[in-house]
Structures are given as structure tokens and as C-alpha cells.
Amino acid sequence: MQLTGAEITIKCLQEEGVEYVFGYPGGAVLFIYDALFQQDKVKHVLVRHEQAAVHAADGYSRSTDKVGVALVTSGPGLTNAVTGIATAYMDSIPMVVISGQVPTSYIGEDAFQEVDAVGITRPCVKHNFLVKDVKDLAITLKKAFYLAKSGRPGPVLVDIPKDVSNQKTEFNYPETVSIRSYSPVTQGDAEHIKQAAQLLLNAKRPMVYAGGGVILSDAAQPLYDLVKLLGFPVTNTLMGLGGHPATDKQNLGMLGMHGTYEANLAMQDCDVLLAVGARFDDRVIGNVGHFNSVPRKIIHIDIDPASISKRVKVDVPIVGDVKHVLVDLLKVLHAIKQKPDAVALQAWWKQIDTWRSRKSLTYKNSDEVIKPQFVIEKLYEITRGEAFVTSDVGQHQMWAAQYYKFDKPRQWINSGGLGTMGFGLPAAMGVQLAHPNATVACVTGEGSIQMNIQELSTCKQYNIPVKIIALNNRYLGMVRQWQEFFHGNRYSHSYMDALPDFVKLAQAYGHVGILVEKPSDVEGALKEAFARKDELVFLDFRTDSTENVYPMVPGGKGLSEVILAEDL
Amino acid sequence: MRHIISLLMENETGALSRVAGLFSARGYNIESLTVAPTEDTTMSRMTIVTHGSDEVIEQINKQLNKLVDVIAVMDLSDGEHIERELMLLKVRAEGDAREEFKRITDIFRGRIIDVSGTSYTIELTGSGSKLDNFLKAIDHDLIIETVRTGASGIGCGERILKL
Numbered sequence: 001m002q003l004t005g006a007e008i009t010i011k012c013l014q015e016e017g018v019e020y021v022f023g024y025p026g027g028a029v030l031f032i033y034d035a036l037f038q039q040d041k042v043k044h045v046l047v048r049h050e051q052a053a054v055h056a057a058d059g060y061s062r063s064t065d066k067v068g069v070a071l072v073t074s075g076p077g078l079t080n081a082v083t084g085i086a087t088a089y090m091d092s093i094p095m096v097v098i099s100g101q102v103p104t105s106y107i108g109e110d111a112f113q114e115v116d117a118v119g120i121t122r123p124c125v126k127h128n129f130l131v132k133d134v135k136d137l138a139i140t141l142k143k144a145f146y147l148a149k150s151g152r153p154g155p156v157l158v159d160i161p162k163d164v165s166n167q168k169t170e171f172n173y174p175e176t177v178s179i180r181s182y183s184p185v186t187q188g189d190a191e192h193i194k195q196a197a198q199l200l201l202n203a204k205r206p207m208v209y210a211g212g213g214v215i216l217s218d219a220a221q222p223l224y225d226l227v228k229l230l231g232f233p234v235t236n237t238l239m240g241l242g243g244h245p246a247t248d249k250q251n252l253g254m255l256g257m258h259g260t261y262e263a264n265l266a267m268q269d270c271d272v273l274l275a276v277g278a279r280f281d282d283r284v285i286g287n288v289g290h291f292n293s294v295p296r297k298i299i300h301i302d303i304d305p306a307s308i309s310k311r312v313k314v315d316v317p318i319v320g321d322v323k324h325v326l327v328d329l330l331k332v333l334h335a336i337k338q339k340p341d342a343v344a345l346q347a348w349w350k351q352i353d354t355w356r357s358r359k360s361l362t363y364k365n366s367d368e369v370i371k372p373q374f375v376i377e378k379l380y381e382i383t384r385g386e387a388f389v390t391s392d393v394g395q396h397q398m399w400a401a402q403y404y405k406f407d408k409p410r411q412w413i414n415s416g417g418l419g420t421m422g423f424g425l426p427a428a429m430g431v432q433l434a435h436p437n438a439t440v441a442c443v444t445g446e447g448s449i450q451m452n453i454q455e456l457s458t459c460k461q462y463n464i465p466v467k468i469i470a471l472n473n474r475y476l477g478m479v480r481q482w483q484e485f486f487h488g489n490r491y492s493h494s495y496m497d498a499l500p501d502f503v504k505l506a507q508a509y510g511h512v513g514i515l516v517e518k519p520s521d522v523e524g525a526l527k528e529a530f531a532r533k534d535e536l537v538f539l540d541f542r543t544d545s546t547e548n549v550y551p552m553v554p555g556g557k558g559l560s561e562v563i564l565a566e567d568l
Numbered sequence: 569m570r571h572i573i574s575l576l577m578e579n580e581t582g583a584l585s586r587v588a589g590l591f592s593a594r595g596y597n598i599e600s601l602t603v604a605p606t607e608d609t610t611m612s613r614m615t616i617v618t619h620g621s622d623e624v625i626e627q628i629n630k631q632l633n634k635l636v637d638v639i640a641v642m643d644l645s646d647g648e649h650i651e652r653e654l655m656l657l658k659v660r661a662e663g664d665a666r667e668e669f670k671r672i673t674d675i676f677r678g679r680i681i682d683v684s685g686t687s688y689t690i691e692l693t694g695s696g697s698k699l700d701n702f703l704k705a706i707d708h709d710l711i712i713e714t715v716r717t718g719a720s721g722i723g724c725g726e727r728i729l730k731l
Contacts, residue, residue: 118582123593127636130582147636180731181578181639306630309623 005134005165006031012141015173022053026073028100031165048454052426054084059427064434068095075113086124090417094153103163117159126154134167142177151184152304188320196299197332203272204344206232212239213277213322220409222326235263239416246405256284258398261360264559275300277322280312290558301325372471372543376403382526387439392424392448395477398549400443422451428466446472456509468538473545506538513538572721576639579612583637600718648724655699658712661688
């Protein structure tokens with residue numbers, strides 16, 4: 001059957017089982033939008049800004065393990081999408097972004113709404129394509145989905161010139177595709193897995209450090225089994241929260257710049273470290289030299305060889321899908337008769353409990369002013385720990401990560417790598433559409449929410465009842481905190497003056513807004529908001545403007561050079 | 569340390585910019601880069617000369633392998649290999665210098681490939697250091713222009729980079 005490029009594009013999305021496309025129309029994608037109009041299998045969500053389209057596709061993907069799809073027009077449509085694409089790239093999120101391009105005969109002539117989409121996105125995509133011939137379109141889209149999802153996942157851009165979307169060709173969607181230059185490894189090397197097992201069993205002060213790779217490869221169960229089998233302590237990165245239940249006693253909490261005292265010190269002092277789907281980034285281990293000053297053996301499991309021995313030299317590298325490798329490692333551990341060194345392990349736990357007794361997440365609550373940590377604790381209670389929580393970037397993100405105990409993977413959705421303000425609300429839209437009956441909360445600040453606040457309009461159009469938990473402290477809080485600590489209290493442009501009345505703003509968009517100013521009103525307001533199941537509620541919590549996030553490992557410092565809250 | 573890295577990649581538009589972009593984005597150094605299609609025109613072969621510590625070179629190899637268009641990567645400096653570079657050089661050749669250039673070109677096994685009343689164009693192939701030595705051996709003031717291709721490399725014997 002002869003189909004146009006536009007029809008082929010939509011057919012391919014149908015074949016891939018795509019449920020939602022998040023997008024914004026424009027000149028170069030008119031044929032594609034026309035084809036979209038003439039079917040009802042693939043649903044389109046019209047956002048208010050292309051950045052939000054990509055974040056929504058991203059949130060959809062993070063909460064489901066499916067490939068997120070966004071559709072934008074050429075020129076500014078594409079450039080607006082770039083922040084979203086880079087966000088997904090940094091966190092390895094599988095995504096296909098389809099962009100329109102000016103007609104092939106105009107390319108290079110500085111045509112209206114022309115940008116070099118492939119060139120602009122090259123450093124922030126897993127791969128990208130410009131489709132110059134309609135005959136290549138179906139196979140290219142097949143490759144795009146395959147690349148996005150396999151190996152280390154990531155966003156793939158397919159740029160389709162307007163004339164290509166209007167030309168006709170025979171449509172055949174290939175069942176499978178192989179790319180000769182691309183063959184990601186899944187199984188880990190058996191010999192290295194054996195070495196790893198032996199190292200773990202001989203460890204005196206072992207530690208398991210689990211990152212976002214555990215979530216991406218759906219490896220939470222084998223990770224749990226491993227941690228339980230060995231009785232080892234485990235810590236999750238910001239990206240890995242939910243990869244091991246936060247309420248499990250063996251979980252020391254999040255590590256890193258704002259990690260718990262016990263997680264960071266155990267990470268620093270362990271003698272055998274098992275890194276699983278994590279990448280030793282600067283916000284996790286701080287100063288590399290300081291980290292390396294303690295001798296320890298490191299086993300590193302990761303799908304991406306380039307993540308291994310990038311910042312920290314590794315002793316036992318295991319390249320492979322985290323889930324496969326953990327399952328194999330468990331088999332080997334079961335086969336070896338040896339048990340972990342119980343005496344050493346007991347002493348190690350004793351040490352960890354000493355660190356834990358510092359209770360590094362303690363904060364001083366108040367009857368006068370709302371403490372942001374208190375809001376998150378109440379949010380956790382009222383949603384019984386079962387909500388999907390998206391966040392923006394800054395202090396509120398860290399408090400959400402610290403005080404909401406995530407027990408399941410894919411529950412916590414945040415921009416960890418790129419740190420993109422404006423991520424939270426559109427991501428929450430994607431999550432809610434993927435899980436219509438779930439409770440979805442977007443924890444944000446008055447700075448971040450304004451970076452994509454126009455999406456309140458999208459939420460109205462599609463009845464997306466997310467709950468916005470705005471911790472409004474009238475400051476760009478994390479910037480203010482750094483200025484307090486490292487820039488002599490000179491709060492250069494980190495305040496927020498002339499804030500809108502968020503309650504009225506929510507109402508103007510057709511939603512419910514609630515202002516909360518007193519600690520005693522926090523619980524009631526949250527209950528009311530979550531009782532309104534079918535409505536978007538914007539909760540404007542006026543929180544303590546001077547509160548800081550503790551513990552804190554200052555940038556460039558080592559994990560044990562931590563600043564604790566004053567009274568600890 | 570200096571490394572010479574050979575890679576096979578898809579002969580597609582943009583493939584070169586992916587490699588060049590990788591080097592600039594990650595702050596790796598490129599001393600020279602040569603590329604041309606192979607006997608199978610769907611593939612290109614590239615030779616990159618770079619400098620870096622062992623850790624940096626390891627990352628370069630891994631990051632190159634990660635590029636979807638890259639089919640295979642080999643660090644030629646890991647074993648026995650041959651490298652050659654072509655230099656074309658135009659020199660002012662008048663009076664005594666004409667004979668002198670002829671003589672030195674012969675010593676270096678180069679060839680004079682174009683002659684005018686006042687100049688010679690010399691073709692010289694060899695390792696980079698041989699070309700450097702040639703330049704050192706002649707009077708600098710007489711050089712009009714030089715063009716060098718950068719190194720191309722191939723493994724010795726059974727060291728083969730093929731699909």
C-alpha cells in the first residue's frame with residue numbers, strides 16, 4: 001500500500017504501540033498532524049511549550065519503562081525541545097523525538113524556521129537521523145525505537161523534512177532491525193562475575209551503591225535478593241531512589257552531596273564496593289582524590305563500558321545489563337558454599353549504626369513557620385508512600401529525595417543529571433497520563449514552577465489532576481544556600497520579588513489553589529488536595545525562607561568532609 | 569603519550585562530525601585526523617592521532633565505540649603497526665638550490681612532481697618524524713608552502729581492522 005511519509009510516521013508509532021505523543025504543531029509538521037488527525041490509536045497531547053512536550057514524554061517513559069515520544073516542528077520548535085532532550089540524555093531515558101524540517105530543497109538556505117536539528121542535538125542524543133528519502137522513513141523510525149530502548153537507553157531524534165512527509169512510498173514496517181555498527185552487550189563476563197562474588201564474600205566492610213541503572217533495567221528485585229542474601233548495607237543515588245526500598249533497615253538512605261551521614265561515610269570507608277548502574281559522578285562521590293585516598297576494591301556493573309573507570313578506577317568491571325548480571329551474580333553466590341564474614345559484618349554494622357545515631361536528617365520543626373521537610377513528611381504520610389513524586393530542581397528536590405521514602409522503582413521522577421528547572425510539572429503530566437488512577441504529586445518551588453507554569457493550561461485541557469506541592473520560600477533556595485555558605489551571604493539575584501498569587505493563578509487556569517501559611521494547616525491542606533481526586537490542586541506552602549538542606553558535602557570536598565545541621 | 573587510533577565507520581553524512589564533536593565536547597586533543605571511504609564504499613576508515621594519559625585514551629576508545637556510526641575501533645599503538653603520511657611541499661628552487669633540493673629529495677626517497685623555472689613541488693611519504701626531519705634538513709626560507717595529510721595507519725601482519 002502506498003502511504004505518505006506523514007501516514008508512515010503515524011503507522012510506525014501505532015506499530016510501536018505508542019499510546020501518547022506529546023507535541024506542538026507548526027508548518028513543517030502539518031502533514032504529520034494531518035495524518036494524526038485521521039486516526040485515533042495514537043493520542044496526542046497538545047502542550048504549551050515544546051520543552052514541556054519532551055519532559056512529559058520523559059515522565060511518561062520514566063514511570064512506565066516505555067519509549068516516550070514527542071513531536072515538534074522545525075526551527076524554534078526543535079530548539080525549545082533541546083533542553084528536554086538533554087535532560088533525557090543525561091538520565092539515559094528512552095525517547096524518540098520527531099521534528100519537522102524545512103523541505104529538502106531548502107535545507108542550507110537559511111529558510112524560514114530552519115535550524116540544523118541534527119547538528120544542534122548531536123551532543124545530547126544517543127543518535128539522530130535526518131530522513132532525506134521517504135523510502136528510508138519506516139526503517140529509520142524502527143531503528144530510532146530500537147536504539148532508544150536497547151543498551152544504555154537514551155533519546156533519539158528523527159528529523160523529517162516537510163516534502164518527505166508528503167511523498168508516497170510502499171509501507172512495510174520491519175519486525176526487527178539490526179545495525180551492524182551497534183551491538184550492546186547484555187550478559188556480563190562469567191569470569192568477572194565469579195571474581196566479584198569472591199570479593200563480596202571476603203569483604204569485611206562491604207557496601208552496595210545502586211544508581212539509576214537499577215531502575216532503568218528493572219533490576220530492583222535481584223538487587224533486593226542480593227542485598228538480603230549477603231546482609232550488606234545499600235545506598236541509592238538520587239537517580240536510584242526506589243531501586244531498593246527506603247524503609248528497609250539495610251538501606252542507609254541516599255548518598256552524595258545531600259546524602260545521609262551514614263551512607264556517605266560507609267561509602268568512603270568500605271573495603272569492597274559494589275557499584276550497580278551508577279557512575280561515580282561529582283555530586284555522588286565529591287572530590288575524586290579524596291575518595292581514592294581510602295584503598296578499597298571496586299566492582300562496577302554497568303551496561304555502558306564508557307561509564308566504567310571514567311572517574312574512578314575499577315578493579316572488577318562487569319559490562320552488561322544490570323538485571324542480567326545481578327541474576328547471574330546471585331546464581332554464583334548461591335553455588336559457592338562460603339557465607340559472608342559474619343563477625344566482620346557485625347562490626348561493620350555496629351560502626352554504621354554509630355554513624356546512623358547522628359540522625360543526620362533531623363530538623364527543628366516549628367509552630368510558627370512551615371518547615372519544608374515537614375511538608376514532605378506529611379506528604380509521605382498522607383499518600384501512604386504510594387504516590388508518584390516528580391520534582392523540579394533545587395532545595396525542594398533534595399528534601400523530597402530525603403524525606404519521601406520511596407519503596408518502589410519508577411516512583412521518584414526527577415532530573416538528576418542535567419538538573420533542569422521546569423521539569424516537574426510537565427513530567428507529572430506524562431506520569432499521570434500513563435497512570436490515570438495513580439496519585440501524582442509534583443514537588444516544586446516558586447522558582448522552578450514558573451519555568452513551565454504554562455502547562456497548567458495543558459492540565460486543564462486533558463483533565464490531568466496532579467497535585468502541585470510548591471515549597472514557596474521566596475528564594476531560589478539552593479542558590480541562596482550556596483551564597484550563604486560560600487559567597488559571604490551576598491544573595492545576588494537569588495530572591496523572588498513580585499511573585500504571582502499562585503492561588504489566583506491556579507484559579508485563572510481553571511484549577512484549585514490553596515494557600516498554606518501555618519504549620520498547623522499543612523496536614524489539612526494536603527488531605528483536602530488529595531481528596532479532590534479529579535482536580536488539579538496547587539498548594540502554595542509559604543515555607544521558612546532561611547532553611548538549608550543538610551547534610552551537605554560542599555562541591556570539591558570529600559564525602560567525610562560533610563556539613564551537618566548546626567545542632568547535630 | 570601519543571596514540572594512533574584507527575576506526576571503521578558508516579560512510580554517512582554527519583559521521584565525521586560525530587567523531588570531531590566527541591573530541592571537542594570531551595576536551596580530547598586531536599593532532600591529526602584523516603578519513604576516506606574504504607574499498608567497500610559504505611564504510612569509511614579514519615585515522616586519528618591523539619595524545620593523552622592511559623585513562624584518557626581508554627575513555628577515547630570507549631566513547632568512540634559508543635558512537636552508533638562507528639563499526640570498529642583499534643588503537644594501533646597497542647601493537648606493531650605502520651604509519652605513513654604524505655607531504656607536498658613547494659620550494660623556491662633557483663641556482664644552486666635546484667641541485668641541492670634534487671639531492672636531498674633523493675636521500676629522503678621523495679620525488680619532484682612539478683617543476684617551474686623558479687620552484688619545485690616535492691612529494692614525500694613516510695612517518696611523521698621523517699617528514700619533520702626533511703623540513704629540518706632544508707633551508708626554511710626557501711619553503712613556499714607545505715601541505716600534510718596527517719598520518720594513516722595500519723596494523724602489521726594479522727592485526728586487522730575489518731567488518
